[in-house]
Amino acid sequence: MAEERAGDYRILHEAALRDYLAGILGLAATLGSEPASWSITEVGDGNLNLVFIVKGASGGVAVKQALPYVRLVGESWPLPLSRAHYEYLALSKQAELASGLVPALLHHNEALALTVMELLEPHIIMRKGLVAGTQYPRFASDITTFMAGTLFLTSDLALSAAEKKKAIAAFAGNHALCKITEDLIFTDPYRIAEQNRWTAPYLDALAASLRDDMDLHVAVSRLKLKFMASPEALIHGDLHTGSIMVTESQTRVIDPEFAFYGPMGFDVGAVLANLLMAYFASSGHERSPGERHAFEGWVLETVETVWNEFARKFLDLWRAGATGDAYPAALFAGEKGAARLEAERHAYMQRLFADTVGFAAAKTIRRIFGLAHNIDFELIEDPRRRAACEARAVRLARAMMVEAGAFPAIADVTGAARRLRDWQPEFATG
Amino acid sequence: MAEERAGDYRILHEAALRDYLAGILGLAATLGSEPASWSITEVGDGNLNLVFIVKGASGGVAVKQALPYVRLVGESWPLPLSRAHYEYLALSKQAELASGLVPALLHHNEALALTVMELLEPHIIMRKGLVAGTQYPRFASDITTFMAGTLFLTSDLALSAAEKKKAIAAFAGNHALCKITEDLIFTDPYRIAEQNRWTAPYLDALAASLRDDMDLHVAVSRLKLKFMASPEALIHGDLHTGSIMVTESQTRVIDPEFAFYGPMGFDVGAVLANLLMAYFASSGHERSPGERHAFEGWVLETVETVWNEFARKFLDLWRAGATGDAYPAALFAGEKGAARLEAERHAYMQRLFADTVGFAAAKTIRRIFGLAHNIDFELIEDPRRRAACEARAVRLARAMMVEAGAFPAIADVTGAARRLRDWQPEFATG
Numbered sequence: 001m002a003e004e005r006a007g008d009y010r011i012l013h014e015a016a017l018r019d020y021l022a023g024i025l026g027l028a029a030t031l032g033s034e035p036a037s038w039s040i041t042e043v044g045d046g047n048l049n050l051v052f053i054v055k056g057a058s059g060g061v062a063v064k065q066a067l068p069y070v071r072l073v074g075e076s077w078p079l080p081l082s083r084a085h086y087e088y089l090a091l092s093k094q095a096e097l098a099s100g101l102v103p104a105l106l107h108h109n110e111a112l113a114l115t116v117m118e119l120l121e122p123h124i125i126m127r128k129g130l131v132a133g134t135q136y137p138r139f140a141s142d143i144t145t146f147m148a149g150t151l152f153l154t155s156d157l158a159l160s161a162a163e164k165k166k167a168i169a170a171f172a173g174n175h176a177l178c179k180i181t182e183d184l185i186f187t188d189p190y191r192i193a194e195q196n197r198w199t200a201p202y203l204d205a206l207a208a209s210l211r212d213d214m215d216l217h218v219a220v221s222r223l224k225l226k227f228m229a230s231p232e233a234l235i236h237g238d239l240h241t242g243s244i245m246v247t248e249s250q251t252r253v254i255d256p257e258f259a260f261y262g263p264m265g266f267d268v269g270a271v272l273a274n275l276l277m278a279y280f281a282s283s284g285h286e287r288s289p290g291e292r293h294a295f296e297g298w299v300l301e302t303v304e305t306v307w308n309e310f311a312r313k314f315l316d317l318w319r320a321g322a323t324g325d326a327y328p329a330a331l332f333a334g335e336k337g338a339a340r341l342e343a344e345r346h347a348y349m350q351r352l353f354a355d356t357v358g359f360a361a362a363k364t365i366r367r368i369f370g371l372a373h374n375i376d377f378e379l380i381e382d383p384r385r386r387a388a389c390e391a392r393a394v395r396l397a398r399a400m401m402v403e404a405g406a407f408p409a410i411a412d413v414t415g416a417a418r419r420l421r422d423w424q425p426e427f428a429t430g
Numbered sequence: 431m432a433e434e435r436a437g438d439y440r441i442l443h444e445a446a447l448r449d450y451l452a453g454i455l456g457l458a459a460t461l462g463s464e465p466a467s468w469s470i471t472e473v474g475d476g477n478l479n480l481v482f483i484v485k486g487a488s489g490g491v492a493v494k495q496a497l498p499y500v501r502l503v504g505e506s507w508p509l510p511l512s513r514a515h516y517e518y519l520a521l522s523k524q525a526e527l528a529s530g531l532v533p534a535l536l537h538h539n540e541a542l543a544l545t546v547m548e549l550l551e552p553h554i555i556m557r558k559g560l561v562a563g564t565q566y567p568r569f570a571s572d573i574t575t576f577m578a579g580t581l582f583l584t585s586d587l588a589l590s591a592a593e594k595k596k597a598i599a600a601f602a603g604n605h606a607l608c609k610i611t612e613d614l615i616f617t618d619p620y621r622i623a624e625q626n627r628w629t630a631p632y633l634d635a636l637a638a639s640l641r642d643d644m645d646l647h648v649a650v651s652r653l654k655l656k657f658m659a660s661p662e663a664l665i666h667g668d669l670h671t672g673s674i675m676v677t678e679s680q681t682r683v684i685d686p687e688f689a690f691y692g693p694m695g696f697d698v699g700a701v702l703a704n705l706l707m708a709y710f711a712s713s714g715h716e717r718s719p720g721e722r723h724a725f726e727g728w729v730l731e732t733v734e735t736v737w738n739e740f741a742r743k744f745l746d747l748w749r750a751g752a753t754g755d756a757y758p759a760a761l762f763a764g765e766k767g768a769a770r771l772e773a774e775r776h777a778y779m780q781r782l783f784a785d786t787v788g789f790a791a792a793k794t795i796r797r798i799f800g801l802a803h804n805i806d807f808e809l810i811e812d813p814r815r816r817a818a819c820e821a822r823a824v825r826l827a828r829a830m831m832v833e834a835g836a837f838p839a840i841a842d843v844t845g846a847a848r849r850l851r852d853w854q855p856e857f858a859t860g
Contacts, residue, residue, distance in 0.1 A: 214766055228594065229756075
């Protein structure tokens with residue numbers, strides 16, 4: 001586990017950062033030779049860290065420094081700096097396993113909890129593009145390559161049990177970040193918690209009904225237990241569309257500071273949930289009825305493609321490179337063995353799909369009733385209209401979490417989403 | 431993870447051991463003041479280590495030293511000395527969580543991979559007693575106290591997620607011992623492996639049929655994956671009746687060197703499997719028909735009591751001390767919440783029971799077709815008679831692993847065992 005050396009840590013604001021970066025070998029070549037001429041802009045819009053864009057005559061870099069507390073909340077909520085170390089570990093591993101789909105690492109200083117990375121330009125945060133109704137034709141292909149590679153290749157299907165245990169232990173110290181997920185996603189939205197908020201008064205009754213819904217509480221508690229005690233693979237841990245930067249031809253996954261060995265469905269579910277939220281938010285952004293019809297069709301198609309392509313690539317990796325200790329080849333020799341193993345691979349994906357559906361639902365509900373909301377919904381100005389979009393997403397999410405049997409395939413999820421597109425929830429208030 | 435300091439390690443045979451023990455503060459008081467008069471006898475009949483009984487005028491101790499290889503096989507199969515460290519960690523934890531049910535720890539030297547413990551006298555290895563047809567009236571109560579305490583209190587139901595991750599990491603280095611289980615229990619019996627053996631020629635056809643049984647291979651591979659990737663609790667990892675010392679009034683669990691964070695059902699299944707093997711072996715030991723009828727009834731009753739009492743004690747601990755992060759109390763408030771949580775507790779035990787049944791089956795099959803056999807069967811001299819006993823155990827085990835739905839409750843397991851008691855398998859040979 002990474003030990004923090006708090007004594008060496010200091011927050012680097014502009015001037016100190018300039019001096020620090022000037023001392024890093026090779027960086028002047030990237031940026032241009034005059035440190036005094038570099039522009040340094042703090043752009044962090046995330047919840048936790050400082051992020052600077054540094055530009056010189058020849059190019060730019062991004063600098064991320066962890067703060068010893070949650071930025072969104074302040075110093076009253078301390079958070080270990082070691083998360084920068086785990087982010088660096090995860091980013092290095094992802095660069096190895098999903099080459100070209102994460103920003104290039106240029107420098108890391110564990111004591112300062114600081115990482116210098118390739119500047120992604122002209123990429124934007126995918127969520128912003130989705131709010132604007134932009135389609136990303138490369139996205140499904142890239143994100144499924146990323147997920148299949150990082151998840152399969154760190155699982156028991158690819159690693160020996162000894163390598164896997166070592167890797168689990170290497171990330172075990174990142175528990176404070178896991179705890180955020182455990183509380184904010186799997187617990188708080190289902191109870192009275194100070195940090196919760198929702199589109200009041202329209203969703204007041206729905207919020208109360210979730211707090212009283214014991215089937216939902218059991219389902220989310222099972223998901224929480226799975227999150228805590230199923231180290232299936234090295235997961236990104238926060239793979240929403242705010243952690244993905246895109247152009248129409250490129251996709252980059254950023255910010256893996258929540259990374260640890262957890263259930264694969266948590267990552268896949270995060271992607272699906274955030275696409276589904278973009279879908280349900282879309283009608284709230286249209287200026288005339290049907291304006292975003294093509295976009296919405298693309299989003300649902302992408303939901304299907306993400307699952308289907310992920311499963312296909314994961315299975316291809318399994319068929320080609322089962323170097324792990326699970327499902328030993330010697331037990332599935334011959335034609336009969338090969339056929340039975342292939343059937344089991346599909347059964348495995350079916351179990352993973354069920355997890356994915358559940359986690360996607362949990363990721364949706366937390367964005368509507370918990371602490372951290374997203375701009376998909378937040379930028380819908382009319383609260384009543386926003387609440388209607390959110391209520392549709394929650395209605396689907398509740399069914400996905402509790403009626404698992406009703407969603408045997410991804411088309412069942414998109415079909416239900418499509419049917420809810422124009423459902424008008426009744427609000428007791430207003 | 432424990433680093434080995436191989437430079438400090440040496441095997442302590444009698445003279446060196448006497449000198450070493452003489453230097454341990456307090457030990458002379460336990461044994462009697464004259465080291466030269468201590469008797470030192472090597473008694474290790476296990477597969478891995480040296481075990482000495484040291485006795486003086488005032489009392490005795492047991493000394494266990496790990497060898498850098500598997501004793502049963504020899505220097506060609508190296509095995510890390512660090513296992514003694516993990517055994518010590520586990521024993522300390524078990525002493526805390528199941529007080530009085532493990533031998534008292536007197537001294538541990540990590541570099542020498544050596545532990546000095548309370549001498550258990552007049553306890554015998556339970557398996558020997560079962561072969562002789564002895565009933566142990568305290569056993570079910572003690573072993574269920576041991577399992578409920580050690581498993582519940584190291585699970586997500588009792589620990590915070592942070593404590594749990596730390597504990598998992600502390601045992602992650604014991605992977606070489608896990609690998610023995612992964613290979614010898616979950617893989618080798620189902621393939622052609624040099625170390626396999628069975629009661630030939632009678633069981634040749636059955637051995638071949640297991641190697642060709644793809645339903646079984648899928649089932650055992652799922653169990654293997656669960657063993658590798660489900661760190662539910664600190665398990666003993668080798669909880670057969672050879673790791674339990676008993677008198678009619680006392681029970682002590684020894685030898686937790688396979689301990690790590692794994693699936694709880696592996697421990698519970700080990701106990702049930704070894705009782706079931708004692709049951710099936712019993713008819714091979716009777717000198718006249720029905721001679722061991724009462725013993726056999728006690729064994730099956732004990733199988734039922736072990737599961738039922740384990741479940742009852744585990745549930746009691748859960749109801750009284752759910753201090754962990756799983757199933758947060760805030761989500762199950764009020765009368766309705768309490769009722770729903772209670773139902774979920776039973777559902778949880780039902781899932782654990784299904785795991786237990788599967789692991790019990792795997793533990794049975796490995797003792798009949800794998801490397802390490804047990805004296806329950808081995809001491810039946812007539813190989814045909816032995817093979818008949820073994821075939822009955824395997825028939826039940828195969829059903830338990832593949833037809834999980836046929837064993838919803840422990841009475842279904844004992845009922846099936848009872849029906850197989852007098853089944854006469856047909857052997858193609860002889």
